[in-house]
Amino acid sequence: MKKDDGLELSGVKEIARRANVSIATVDRVIHNRSGVSNKTKNNILAIIQELDYQPNILARRLASKKLFHFVILIPAISEETEFWKAPLNGIEQAESEIKQYGIKIEKYFFDQNDKRSFVSQTKKILKNKVDGILMAPSFIEESLEFIKACQDLKIPYVFINSDIPSQDSLCYIGPELFHSGYLGARLANFAIKDHGKVLIINISKEIDNYHHLLRKEEGFRAYFQDNNKKNEIIKADIRQTDYNSVASLLDELLTTHSDIGAVFVTNSRVFSVAQFLEKSSIKNIRLIGYDFLQENIEYLKNDVIDFLICQKPQEQGYRGIMALYQNLVLDVAVSKTYFMPIDIITKENYLFYRN
Amino acid sequence: MKKDDGLELSGVKEIARRANVSIATVDRVIHNRSGVSNKTKNNILAIIQELDYQPNILARRLASKKLFHFVILIPAISEETEFWKAPLNGIEQAESEIKQYGIKIEKYFFDQNDKRSFVSQTKKILKNKVDGILMAPSFIEESLEFIKACQDLKIPYVFINSDIPSQDSLCYIGPELFHSGYLGARLANFAIKDHGKVLIINISKEIDNYHHLLRKEEGFRAYFQDNNKKNEIIKADIRQTDYNSVASLLDELLTTHSDIGAVFVTNSRVFSVAQFLEKSSIKNIRLIGYDFLQENIEYLKNDVIDFLICQKPQEQGYRGIMALYQNLVLDVAVSKTYFMPIDIITKENYLFYRN
DNA sequence: TAATATATCGGGTACGTACACGTAATAGGT
DNA sequence: ACCTATTACGTGTACGTACCCGATATATTA
CATH class of the missing domain: 3.40.50.2300 (Response regulator)
Structure with missing residues (x-):
């Protein structure tokens, strides 16, 4: 069975035939090159319209030497x-x-x-x-x-x-960062219901990426506001991304605030928080973070991380x-x-x- | 800048040159057609290997009249x-x-x-x-x-x-149906915690699709078993897919079982359950079902459906x-x-x- | 008027592959 | 020895497009 069974003609050749010009002229019009009178150009354009000409990508790329x-x-x-x-x-x-x-x-x-x-x-x-x-x-x-x-x-x-x-x-x-944080809040709320505080943690060395995290935080807060949730929201920034810095800050936060029910980490570094919770044998805190990294998945399997948000x-x-x-x-x-x-x-x- | 900047030669032409035969012979070997002596065939195959020849799809499809x-x-x-x-x-x-x-x-x-x-x-x-x-x-x-x-x-x-x-x-x-149901159970459990009964509903007219739903049910039950959840699981089959049939059965079920906390519908017909819950002003039952249908999304927006599982x-x-x-x-x-x-x-x- | 520039166009080849057809060489049969 | 089949190749054209190179006609200039 052959391709032209459908007997539909098209292509530059057919256009050229109808316009009574050569293929080269049609080609010039298609590529908007010079050397064609307005009259023939318009004629050819009309025929292209009429035929709903679709260039054959195969032939085009094959013939073109452009890289x-x-x-x-x-x-x-x-x-x-x-x-x-x-x-x-x-x-x-x-x-x-x-x-x-x-x-x-x-x-x-x-x-x-x-x-x-x-x-x-x-x-x-x-x-x-x-x-x-x-x-x-x-x-x-x-x-x-x-x-x-x-x-x-x-x-x-x-x-x-x-x-x-x-x-x-x-x-x-x-x-879309806002809704990403918004969803994080929903998941956090799902995990702890209306009791307990929630903790947002931005772990980022570079100040430039910060607006990124902020937008997620806005979304996160907006969820609690939109839904009239009374949970207290605590925020922490961590500029030192090594484990020890993260751990000591968490240690401090968790002693100050005894009733934290969930932690939302605004990026993929949630694994370091997970590591802390696991080492400290803290099991009553739900953890939500970002990205399908091997490390994060391990803690997901362990039930240390409850949800990961990921955006392919x-x-x-x-x-x-x-x-x-x-x-x-x-x-x-x-x-x-x-x-x-x-x-x-x-x-x-x-x-x-x-x- | 031209394509052959990299000066890499390949293609049937190059193979033919190296094998000291014509392009047609190379073509015969590539398509495993007859008419080539074993000697030249093996020679050509070796060269193809050596060059790691990748046919040019563009040219191939262009030249081929096969539809x-x-x-x-x-x-x-x-x-x-x-x-x-x-x-x-x-x-x-x-x-x-x-x-x-x-x-x-x-x-x-x-x-x-x-x-x-x-x-x-x-x-x-x-x-x-x-x-x-x-x-x-x-x-x-x-x-x-x-x-x-x-x-x-x-x-x-x-x-x-x-x-x-x-x-x-x-x-x-x-x-993969089993894990799909397994996840449904997790979501149900997340929604109601360890209290209340859960209801599985299969709404399907055709008995042939039934094994489908059964597999999901297995996964659903497995979750509760694996995690030692004591929630009672009630199952209902609905063969009549019209709203009235669904509604009357639900009515009956909900009076018999007063403490149902969540309903898991094993396919996309969750909207009819949602419709019932909404009409009956029942708000304390969490609802989980399948598929991104417009109807389902509406109930998701209304908070009648809590989760939809969807598989693209x-x-x-x-x-x-x-x-x-x-x-x-x-x-x-x-x-x-x-x-x-x-x-x-x-x-x-x-x-x-x-x- | 002749020479030259410019505008407009067509012919022809190439891209890499598929395949129909032709051809030469050999084998087998009488 | 001649004829025919069969095997093993090569030649050439086509796919649809891009684009180089020239050809012709018209306009411009000296």
Whole structure:
């Protein structure tokens, strides 16, 4: 059985036939190149409309010698946290799917605790030919500077995992932080009902990521307010991310406040809190945190962590690359924001979770 | 910048050059066609190995006149439940992505309450040329008959949403039912703690889908057993799916058992239970059920339903078609089972859920 | 008027693969 | 020895698009 069974004609050849011109002329119109009179151009455009011509991507990519250079700029996978391993996996999955279409992905990593590494990587990036960028704009000031350069060079960029709104990015792919915190509060409330205090902990070394955590905190508080919950909310910031610092602060907090029923950790470092609770044999405190990390999963299995909220970091990476691909290669419009689902992971469903 | 910047040669042409034969001979070897001496064949195979030759899918699909016919056989979207709308959406999304690669999808639907419609559709399917099938094996006996015919015709088939194990399907894509019920129990227990009875309700007209629900029930009970929960579990089967039947049975049950704390409905018909609870102004019963249907979401918003468990039916459809595509067109191996994640949907995160 | 520039277009080849067809060499049969 | 089959290849065209290179016609300039 052959492809043309349906006897539908289309393609540049048919357009050329109808317009009584050559294929080359049709091609010029399609690519908006010069060398075509307005009359024939309009005629051809009309025929394209009429036929609802869809270019054959296969033939297009095969014939085109153009090679697309995509660049990613994300935090390196540190010993501190392997969070960024997941987006990288997604990026590599996308890469393997589209590399045969003439797309090359250059990978740049920076140290989350060092702005200068971010800046120096951005400099390197712009030394080469770049068609599109997928980046995590962790440092706001430095990111703004970088995207200004990109705008001048007319290089489109996609934000991943955290957003800088109204910066004319091609799109943002990542969590909606407010509702993420809001859900965290619901889970906390579910766990302890209306009794006991709840503790919010931000564990972050870098002040720049802080607005991130704050937005989650807002959502968290909003839930208790919206639902008229009277639980007292206590907040703690921890700038030193090592275990000992976390432990000593927790120790202090738990002696001051005897009736804490639940702890909400606003990022993936919930495992260090879990470690403390386990070591201290504290079992009457419910714990909620973020991200499908191996360490966190272990405590989820132990019932030390009750809920993990996760937003498919791997899919974020995958979709980020695909957004560039669809926009630049397939010339398809992509939606400005793609909020990831806010997934709830428990001991009972983690086995089936796809990061 | 051109594609061949990397100066890497490959492709049949290069293989032919190295083997000192023509392209056609290489092509014969690649497609395992006859007309090549063992000596040259082995030589060419060795070179292919050495070069790690990856055929160019673009050129392959462009040059090939072969048209793939995929068939889907799933329940029709009934007024009773729009559940199958989601998988169909996923199928159509996949279709739009791969139709340009010479793939056509023929859609067959059957009535979930009528085995004969299933059988008659299977007969129709086999009248035409079919390269692969995506089906929901709702009726076991009839499905077994059908896939026997498929095996004879060497047509690969993918199961979706429910499985018939050890039937040599290309793969199964759908939920793992036991853990799904297990999670339901955890959520129920979370909602009512250790007090009160829990009620399991199977609402299903067709006895054939019943094993489905039973497996979930097993998981549900297992949770309570594993965790030494003493809550009494009451079970109810409802064969008449109309609201009045459901309502009258619930009425009866709730008068007999005064202290029911939570209800677990094993499928998407949880909305009818919700409707009853709302109409009866019963607020002290927590409700857990299945699937992201508009009706269910409304009750989720009203706080009548507490949790919905959902397993991405749309993605199931998408992945089902893609599994066929990858296996038949790209000649890539696909894993035998792909269990969908078991997602928890609440009032706080439903806005961001991707079905 | 002739030379030259510019605008408008067509011919033809290439991308990497599939496959129909032709051809040469060998084998087997009479 | 001749004819026929069979085996083992090579040649060439097609898929739909991109784009180089030229050809022709018209406009501009000296």
